[in-house]
Amino acid sequence: MPSLASNWTKLPSPLFGKVVIMLVDALREDFVFGPKGRHFMPYTRRMVEQGSSLSFIAKAWPPTVTMPRIKAMMTGRIPGFIDVIMNLNSPTLLEDNLIWQAKTAGKRIMFYGDDTWIRLFPDHFVEYDGTTSFFVSDYTEVDDNVTRHLDSVLKRNDWDLLILHYLGLDHIGHLAGPDSHLVGPKLSEMDNVIQKIHTELLSKQGEVTLPSLLILCGDHGMSETGSHGGSSSHEVNTPLVLLSPAFRKKDSFTASEYVEQTDLTSTLALGFGLPIPRNSLGRLILSVLEEKSLREQLRYLHLNGYQLSKLVQESIPTYEKDPGYKLFGIAQKSHGSWIKLYFEGNSSETLANLGKKVLRQYLDALKLMSSSLSKIVAQYDMYSMIVGTIIVVEVIFLLIVSTPDALGSTAEFEVPLSAAFYSLLFYLLCLMFTAIHIIVRTSAKTSCYFCDVSWLLAATVIVLISALQCVLISTLWKRFTNGKPQHKSCAIANSNWSELDLLLLLGTFGHTLSLGSSSFIEEEHQTWYFLITTLLLVLFQDVCRKYFAPSDLQGKSKQNKNPEDIDGNEQQTTIHGLLETSNCDQKDDKSKAYTCSGESYEKWLALLTPWVILVFCRVLRSLNQTGIKWAHEPDFGHWLTSSSHRTELSILAAGSLFLIFILVQRTCSTVSKAALALGLVGIYCYRAAIGNITFPWNPDKHISKGIIEARFVYVFILGILFTGVKDLLKSAFAFPDTTTNSRGLWEIYNGLVLLAALLLRPHNLPVLLFILVVQWILTKFIWRILDYDAAQITIIYYWFGQASFYFQGNSNSIATVDISAGFVGFENYVELPAVFLTLFSTYIGPLLWAVHLTCYMSSERNRYSAAVGHSCYCLVLLRAIPASVYVILVISLRYHLFVWSVFSPKLLYEGMHTLVTTAACVMFTAMDQKRMITVLKN
Numbered sequence: 001m002p003s004l005a006s007n008w009t010k011l012p013s014p015l016f017g018k019v020v021i022m023l024v025d026a027l028r029e030d031f032v033f034g035p036k037g038r039h040f041m042p043y044t045r046r047m048v049e050q051g052s053s054l055s056f057i058a059k060a061w062p063p064t065v066t067m068p069r070i071k072a073m074m075t076g077r078i079p080g081f082i083d084v085i086m087n088l089n090s091p092t093l094l095e096d097n098l099i100w101q102a103k104t105a106g107k108r109i110m111f112y113g114d115d116t117w118i119r120l121f122p123d124h125f126v127e128y129d130g131t132t133s134f135f136v137s138d139y140t141e142v143d144d145n146v147t148r149h150l151d152s153v154l155k156r157n158d159w160d161l162l163i164l165h166y167l168g169l170d171h172i173g174h175l176a177g178p179d180s181h182l183v184g185p186k187l188s189e190m191d192n193v194i195q196k197i198h199t200e201l202l203s204k205q206g207e208v209t210l211p212s213l214l215i216l217c218g219d220h221g222m223s224e225t226g227s228h229g230g231s232s233s234h235e236v237n238t239p240l241v242l243l244s245p246a247f248r249k250k251d252s253f254t255a256s257e258y259v260e261q262t263d264l265t266s267t268l269a270l271g272f273g274l275p276i277p278r279n280s281l282g283r284l285i286l287s288v289l290e291e292k293s294l295r296e297q298l299r300y301l302h303l304n305g306y307q308l309s310k311l312v313q314e315s316i317p318t319y320e321k322d323p324g325y326k327l328f329g330i331a332q333k334s335h336g337s338w339i340k341l342y343f344e345g346n347s348s349e350t351l352a353n354l355g356k357k358v359l360r361q362y363l364d365a366l367k368l369m370s371s372s373l374s375k376i377v378a379q380y381d382m383y384s385m386i387v388g389t390i391i392v393v394e395v396i397f398l399l400i401v402s403t404p405d406a407l408g409s410t411a412e413f414e415v416p417l418s419a420a421f422y423s424l425l426f427y428l429l430c431l432m433f434t435a436i437h438i439i440v441r442t443s444a445k446t447s448c449y450f451c452d453v454s455w456l457l458a459a460t461v462i463v464l465i466s467a468l469q470c471v472l473i474s475t476l477w478k479r480f481t482n483g484k485p486q487h488k489s490c491a492i493a494n495s496n497w498s499e500l501d502l503l504l505l506l507g508t509f510g511h512t513l514s515l516g517s518s519s520f521i522e523e524e525h526q527t528w529y530f531l532i533t534t535l536l537l538v539l540f541q542d543v544c545r546k547y548f549a550p551s552d553l554q555g556k557s558k559q560n561k562n563p564e565d566i567d568g569n570e571q572q573t574t575i576h577g578l579l580e581t582s583n584c585d586q587k588d589d590k591s592k593a594y595t596c597s598g599e600s601y602e603k604w605l606a607l608l609t610p611w612v613i614l615v616f617c618r619v620l621r622s623l624n625q626t627g628i629k630w631a632h633e634p635d636f637g638h639w640l641t642s643s644s645h646r647t648e649l650s651i652l653a654a655g656s657l658f659l660i661f662i663l664v665q666r667t668c669s670t671v672s673k674a675a676l677a678l679g680l681v682g683i684y685c686y687r688a689a690i691g692n693i694t695f696p697w698n699p700d701k702h703i704s705k706g707i708i709e710a711r712f713v714y715v716f717i718l719g720i721l722f723t724g725v726k727d728l729l730k731s732a733f734a735f736p737d738t739t740t741n742s743r744g745l746w747e748i749y750n751g752l753v754l755l756a757a758l759l760l761r762p763h764n765l766p767v768l769l770f771i772l773v774v775q776w777i778l779t780k781f782i783w784r785i786l787d788y789d790a791a792q793i794t795i796i797y798y799w800f801g802q803a804s805f806y807f808q809g810n811s812n813s814i815a816t817v818d819i820s821a822g823f824v825g826f827e828n829y830v831e832l833p834a835v836f837l838t839l840f841s842t843y844i845g846p847l848l849w850a851v852h853l854t855c856y857m858s859s860e861r862n863r864y865s866a867a868v869g870h871s872c873y874c875l876v877l878l879r880a881i882p883a884s885v886y887v888i889l890v891i892s893l894r895y896h897l898f899v900w901s902v903f904s905p906k907l908l909y910e911g912m913h914t915l916v917t918t919a920a921c922v923m924f925t926a927m928d929q930k931r932m933i934t935v936l937k938n
Helices: 002-007 035-040 042-050 066-075 098-104 116-120 141-147 150-155 168-176 183-203 263-271 294-315 323-343 349-375 382-401 424-443 455-481 499-514 518-522 524-548 551-557 590-597 600-621 636-641 643-667 670-689 707-734 738-759 762-782 790-807 819-823 831-842 844-858 867-892 899-926 929-937
Strands: 019-024 053-059 109-114 127-131 161-166 213-217 237-243 257-260
Touching (some): 035 042, 042 053, 116 127, 127 141, 141 183, 161 183, 183 213, 213 263, 257 263, 323 349, 424 455, 499 790, 524 600, 643 738, 670 738, 738 844, 762 790, 831 844
Parallel strands (some): 019 213
Antiparallel strands (some): 053 237
């Protein structure tokens, strides 16, 4: 037995000779096994139903994007969610993987397709030709550049493993969705490629000793909107078809068995006679061994179990108690007994029954060990996470305690970082944090990012943490020791909280607390829809009170001001009147003048506006189903984008573009009006060129990439933006005045509206129209008659921005990111413009509301002192608070069942949303005309 035991872990001979992996990006399982597969992939379906084949549904783990899925298939390990970011620029894969094992064993590997493979496995292929994976406008040449190599390669014998990665289907999904008329021809093209490869491999079968293997698979699926990255069934379920003479010929089609995508790693490694990658969680697909003897099947299962048991020992401290590990030990003993009977020549029924029992034990042990490992696959770097959290918490608390200064009449606050260097506490904190860092670094048993950074970077972080803590303590000390604020605003005397104040406060903090629930994150759009609906009802109540309440009730909220507590030069605000800082004795009360002189019809229009907005909101909710629970339900957007309703979509797009021009041109200069009109015409031409909509006079126009049309629009976008920037610089350095500054901000807003119209898909143009209409309604009928302070207006704008984000069809799943927007007008992938355009198209709603708020506040400086700075600071605070709380929640919920599928994508959204909002606010604060004048004077 000792000699036998020593051979158990020795690799057996390979099962296959030449292996071809044909990976079709975004290949959903129903594209092969469903009605589309039967209609567009007849050869593949015939092989699945009647040929020598095995077919499975392989489940991919989120995130369902290309690079993590390639890593999963080649290493057998579940990748981390950070790979979503790394997907943009894939680094070399250093972890043990199938490609490295094959190269080490002398296998000759060729690759054609997505250049992500070349970045992950440099110097591993004897021949390769990469294609750009991010240029989604190309769905023809990107596949032709792969197929053109097949005729020559298949006739050669100088390769062992051929990998083909086709991107065209994925690009069609991003451009037009899974129901596009382009999907069928692309599936037929893939079917022809499969037939060519399979036929050529079979024709050479007599020349080789081992059977060949053709694998058809997808890295991930495709959502109903054509994207991917989430965890819906259409995104995680992919086909896995294995074609080889080594398999039993089928006589009928049976339902495909479910396997894990990582199971391909172990199966292919053993089939190629290679060691299973060290960190693989995959289980051998036993059906591949259906023609092998029971002895060989048990040997292969033992090899897989031995690899998993070693991984369990390394990963789980109490591995002896793991049920899978214990069952594997039992299976090994039973296997030894079976081997002994086998070599004794026992051929009784006892031997067969014992063999079946051992087989079941191995399969159960593999399942249990793989499951245990998948639960602890995430090795969290707690030290680095704690360091990052400390910085986040210090910054957010500093923002909160500095709010009274930041929202004063000068909209400025000082962060005395330099003063911290003269404090004894600062040096004590530095010594303490340095000692902690040294202890952790020397005692860490697992990899730690912050431990591996250079000492200079680590020292910088320690100094930053210590300085922030000193500044925070100093600021808090001043707040408590001063007793009362130095300056009060006219709002301080009024301590009453209105219904609107309570709603805005409770709604904002209630939403933040709801982020601790996975269900609330998945259906977050419902939270914002509810808050917006409630907000509109409160607005209606305030309008009614304004017009119909007795005058003495209206005056109760306005109390006499104490002149001793007011400084005309520098003021601060109360919590519920945050930004109303400069109007203690306004000379021009617009709201009163408007109310007194307003006509009767204007009163009724004001009463009607909340209900009109409610109707718009209800219509937009039906435009795009979002979230998780009802995302699969049909919506108006799907109806519009179907090929049979292109005429209706064209009419809707044309009408929306026309109304957008009517609304936007009011704040444009004469030249900008012409540029806006031509740009909107160009947008319609672009969408018609790429086939989304049609020209009435030429419905059968040839479909192109629309490069010329899109660039035509970019010229006018840049022209309008240039005009705005010119006015801002003029107001800052040449003729300082608020009118020119305000006009410049409005021009920038108009340019961004034109860019949004270009990037949005045609069926989403009503969302942009809704944003413009509601903004016009609020400024025309609500803000002019209601005495809302700037803080209330800022929060209301923020809420509408969040609702618009979901009206657009976005969710907290990466699958709803429309990456096709990053390639509008580009012939090749250019990283920086692609990232910018994708970010802008994703956050069109929040950004347009934030920019409009800035423009509106800049034109209302006579009502709100330092309005632009106040609004921008308030927006940053509104984003920073939920983002900071969510960071803490995610760390505390890191072992939650849905941490990868729900919490991690939301963390990415929170981070990017905060980054985009902060960048916009910093930019507009820097361009604030009042601030520029102050800088020039100094």
